[in-house]
Amino acid sequence: MNSEVLPCGFCTPPSKRSSITSQNSDAIPAKNDDLTSSNTLRNLSKMVLPPLGVSAYNYNHLNSNGWIISPIHSKYRYLSTWFIMDLASTIPYEALALMFTGKYKESISYYLLGLLRFWRLRRVKQFFTRLEKDIRFSYFWVRCARLLFVTLFLVHCAGCLYYLLADRYPHEGKTWIGAMNPNFRETSLWVRYISAIYWSITTMTTVGYGDLHANNTLEMIFIIFYMLFNLSLTAYLIGNMTNLVVEGTRRTMEFRSSIEAASSFVSRNRLPTRLKEQILGYMCLRFKAENLNQFQLIEHLPNSIYKNICQHLFLPTIEKVYLFRGITRKSLLVLVANTKAEYLPPREDIIMQNEVASDIYIIVSGEVEMIDYESEKEIVVGTLQVGDMFGEVAAICSTPQSFTIRTRTLAQLLRLNNSTLIEAMKFRQEDHVVMVNNFLQHNRKLNVASAGDWRIENADRDGELFKALHLLNVAAAGNSIFLDKLLKAKLDPDVCDSRGRTPLHEAASRGHEECVILLLNHGCNVLLRDLNDNTALWDAISAKHYNIFHLLYNYTTIQDPHIAGDLLTTATKRNDIAVIKDLLKCGLDVDSTNLHGLTALQVALTTNHVEIATLLIAYGAKTGDLNGNTISSIFAARNQHFVQVNKKRGNDSKFEPSCARINLFKGYPTSSNTFDKNSTGRLIRLPSSFEELQVIAGEKFKVNATNLTIVNEEGAEVDSIQVIRDNDKLYVVDNSI
Numbered sequence: 001m002n003s004e005v006l007p008c009g010f011c012t013p014p015s016k017r018s019s020i021t022s023q024n025s026d027a028i029p030a031k032n033d034d035l036t037s038s039n040t041l042r043n044l045s046k047m048v049l050p051p052l053g054v055s056a057y058n059y060n061h062l063n064s065n066g067w068i069i070s071p072i073h074s075k076y077r078y079l080s081t082w083f084i085m086d087l088a089s090t091i092p093y094e095a096l097a098l099m100f101t102g103k104y105k106e107s108i109s110y111y112l113l114g115l116l117r118f119w120r121l122r123r124v125k126q127f128f129t130r131l132e133k134d135i136r137f138s139y140f141w142v143r144c145a146r147l148l149f150v151t152l153f154l155v156h157c158a159g160c161l162y163y164l165l166a167d168r169y170p171h172e173g174k175t176w177i178g179a180m181n182p183n184f185r186e187t188s189l190w191v192r193y194i195s196a197i198y199w200s201i202t203t204m205t206t207v208g209y210g211d212l213h214a215n216n217t218l219e220m221i222f223i224i225f226y227m228l229f230n231l232s233l234t235a236y237l238i239g240n241m242t243n244l245v246v247e248g249t250r251r252t253m254e255f256r257s258s259i260e261a262a263s264s265f266v267s268r269n270r271l272p273t274r275l276k277e278q279i280l281g282y283m284c285l286r287f288k289a290e291n292l293n294q295f296q297l298i299e300h301l302p303n304s305i306y307k308n309i310c311q312h313l314f315l316p317t318i319e320k321v322y323l324f325r326g327i328t329r330k331s332l333l334v335l336v337a338n339t340k341a342e343y344l345p346p347r348e349d350i351i352m353q354n355e356v357a358s359d360i361y362i363i364v365s366g367e368v369e370m371i372d373y374e375s376e377k378e379i380v381v382g383t384l385q386v387g388d389m390f391g392e393v394a395a396i397c398s399t400p401q402s403f404t405i406r407t408r409t410l411a412q413l414l415r416l417n418n419s420t421l422i423e424a425m426k427f428r429q430e431d432h433v434v435m436v437n438n439f440l441q442h443n444r445k446l447n448v449a450s451a452g453d454w455r456i457e458n459a460d461r462d463g464e465l466f467k468a469l470h471l472l473n474v475a476a477a478g479n480s481i482f483l484d485k486l487l488k489a490k491l492d493p494d495v496c497d498s499r500g501r502t503p504l505h506e507a508a509s510r511g512h513e514e515c516v517i518l519l520l521n522h523g524c525n526v527l528l529r530d531l532n533d534n535t536a537l538w539d540a541i542s543a544k545h546y547n548i549f550h551l552l553y554n555y556t557t558i559q560d561p562h563i564a565g566d567l568l569t570t571a572t573k574r575n576d577i578a579v580i581k582d583l584l585k586c587g588l589d590v591d592s593t594n595l596h597g598l599t600a601l602q603v604a605l606t607t608n609h610v611e612i613a614t615l616l617i618a619y620g621a622k623t624g625d626l627n628g629n630t631i632s633s634i635f636a637a638r639n640q641h642f643v644q645v646n647k648k649r650g651n652d653s654k655f656e657p658s659c660a661r662i663n664l665f666k667g668y669p670t671s672s673n674t675f676d677k678n679s680t681g682r683l684i685r686l687p688s689s690f691e692e693l694q695v696i697a698g699e700k701f702k703v704n705a706t707n708l709t710i711v712n713e714e715g716a717e718v719d720s721i722q723v724i725r726d727n728d729k730l731y732v733v734d735n736s737i
Contacts, residue, residue, distance in 0.1 A: 089119035124149075140244055147240055154233060155204060158226055159196035165219055174215050204230050255287045274347070281345035307337045314339045314414060321362055321389050322442050327431040331424045338420040344407045350390075351405040357394040359415050363387065366411030370403040383408065395421060396439055397474075397482040425485070436489035471495060475503035475519070478512035483519075493524040500530035508548050509539035516548050526556045537567060541582050549586060565592035568600035575609050580616075590621045618660045618726040660686040660726035666701040668711060668731045681729075690721040697732045709733045 093113045097103075128146045131137055166175035167185075177184045177195060184192060199212040203226060214220040262283060266276045301309070314336050318324055324332060341364075344350065351357050353373055368384040381403060384390055394401045395418040425432045471491050474483045483503075487493060496502045504524050507515035516536075520526075529535055534542075537556060540549040556563045568588060571579040580600070584590060593599055601621040604613040617623060665681040682700045687693050698705030710718045711731050718724065 085116075085119050089116045143240065143244055147237055151204075151233070151237065155197060155200045158204070159193070159200035162199060162219070162222060162226075163192060163196040165222060169216060169218070171216075176212050176215055176219055179215050180212065203227065204233070255283070258283055278345075278348055282348060284345065286343075307333070310336050310339060313341075317362060317364055317387075317414060320387055323389060323392055323435055323438050325438060326434045328428060331427050331431045334424045334427055335416060335420060338417060340415045342413045342415055344411050344413060346407055346409050346411075348407045348411075349404060350407065350413075351394075351401050353402070353404040354400045355394075357391045357401050358418055360389065360391040360395050360418065360421060361405075362389050362414040362416070364412040364414055367408040368411060369406050369408045371406055372403050378404075392421075392439065393443065396485060397479055399479065399482075429488070432485070433489045436485055472497055472501070472503055472506055475512070475515050476506040476510060478507070478510060478515055480512070480514035480518055483515050487518060487522045493519050493522045494528060496528070496530070499532075500528075502528055502530075502536070504528070504536040505530060505534070505539055508536040508545065508552065509543050511543065511545040511548065513545075513548050513551070516551060520551075520555055526552055527560060533570075537563070538570070538579075541567070541579055541586070544582065546582075546586060553586070562593065562595045564588045565594035565599065568592060569594045569598060569603045572600045572603045572609060572612050573607060575607075575612065577612060577615060580612060584619050590616055590619045620725050620727075660724070662686050662724060662727070663729045664697055664700060665729065665731050666703075666734075668715065668733055686724055686726070687721070690719065693721060693724075701732055701734075703732065703734045704736065707735050709735055 091113075128142065128149075131142045132139055132146075163177065166172075166177045169175045169178075172178040172184070173182055176199070177192070180195075181187060195212070202209055202212075203223065214223050259280065262279050263276075265271075266279065271279075311333060315332060318336055318339065319332055324335065344366075350361065350368070353371075363384055363386050365386060368388070368390065369380050370382040370384065370390075372379045372381050384405075390405050391401070393399070425435055471483070471486050471493075472495070474486060493504070494502055502524065504516065504519050504526065505528075506512075507519060526536055537549060537552050540546075540552060553563065560566075564583075567583055568580065568590070571583065590601075591599055599621070601613055601616045601623070604610075604616060661683060662685075663681050663683055684696060684700075687696060693710065694705045694708060697703070697708060697710065709732075711733060712718055713729050713731075718730065724730070
């Protein structure tokens, strides 16, 4: 059975179609013209899918005349279903009887066989169903024609049946038509048909005018059932017409309701006029563009079809954007598959100033303004045209938006999420490098490092120099996310400026720990020095960023075992006591040697830095290689220095020459009769003389100061204040016990 072709704009039949193969037979060739006529929505809607889980399905029964997937051949399938009824409804039984008998016969059997013609109404129903699905015709008018046909057909049937009752009634004068015209059988057939249709229509639409009414019981019964049937028919017609009218005005009613709700919301909350215009403008545009933005449709399609649609619609636009020039097609397809289209009305704020943007936008049509707010005044700093991109600076650099982005005219935009862009940059390292280079070249005058002490000047200079300075700016600003993108784009992490400072110097001096970790992971040189001979370690400890210092120190000791001595000797040469104290507090060995084998104490004695030498000795610097005269001269010079300082201060306050602290305990641990395990020690500042220390010990432990001995942890007797170091443990032994 051949099928009619239903044209449709959604499907374009291919000129060639591969033949369907099976497991046990050869492929059957197909004709191009037949496939073109059969590959339609009508045929696709009549598909019978094979059973689930069947891997080897036999398609040998298919021919080129149809695209019906069925386990039974289409011809045999039709013969076993509706062929008998279709044949019976088309046979002219009265004509056959007249042909074979020569007489025209009228009997109940022929009438019953004639009723089989009503079976052909099924074909009429299928015809209207196909018309409703055909996009060449208006659904509204096809539906109205279908309802009109149903009404006229029922009116015709009712009129014919009503006349049949009058014609077969034995008393002609007691029928509805006989009462009006006693010799109605002699009247023309057309007049009788018009009278029956007139009665049927007046009875269906009203309760009748009374000119044609029932005159016998049989007619009354028929009219009763006919009027009851009319109630159902009227409800069917009214319901269908109501649906058609309401469906045509539904969107308009919803739009009016949303506009009224928005107006009420604006009035109730006293929003400014500009916001009211933006809200109403957006709602009006959404109503107009609801049929244009078809993502609600295509999102329900299979993923492969969805990607192909996006590729066809958006790929030509995206590949022209500056950021994506030169990247591979695979990365472009990743971006295109996650792109969304939006329509925005004029004066619509897209991204607010100082907002962390989560999307990137590409202008397909219209214009967009960049607005800066200064003293509550709006200043238009630029206009973006078709093909421009905005939001990428905030996305790539992870910084707040510098300007407010607002539509100037009706605009169509492509929206791309930041996570999709980051995923595309991770997809291929080569594309990552290309996108970062495109971004840096396009944004030469971009000021990323708002925390920096310098800016990029002469932005039109060599591109590599610009990239290097940009890397320094990003490290100084502490933007670890953008710094990671730049380093992955193979920018040199050891690049330096005119002062010799590297990105590690900038990050360490400003306390950007995440940036320091990124630079270390990308193999930067920790030992590089600037023009002031400072390393990143020195900048970190000078700025008191102890976590960064420990991180760099642990990393550097693997490369340079003399780094502790170099730091201490450098601080000693510069006479920087604060840095030396911080270094010692961070756990550096006071006796560490530099590359030349010198300790900080030796450098302090050579440079005559008495205070530093005293501090180093107080922290336990070894003095074994120094003679006694040198030690005595150090402390003599120290005491003389303190005397001079006191004189300059006017002797109005007592100046302590030492800030060292010691721990005093009563008794010695090896002597059980003098040492009390349950007693607590005393933490005191180291006095200026040994006699003063004895007096303090006597007062603390209630013993006679002239009859006590002070020993160290090794049990050696201490008789001079000069050999006591910071944090020493001393034990007071009472000689009278």
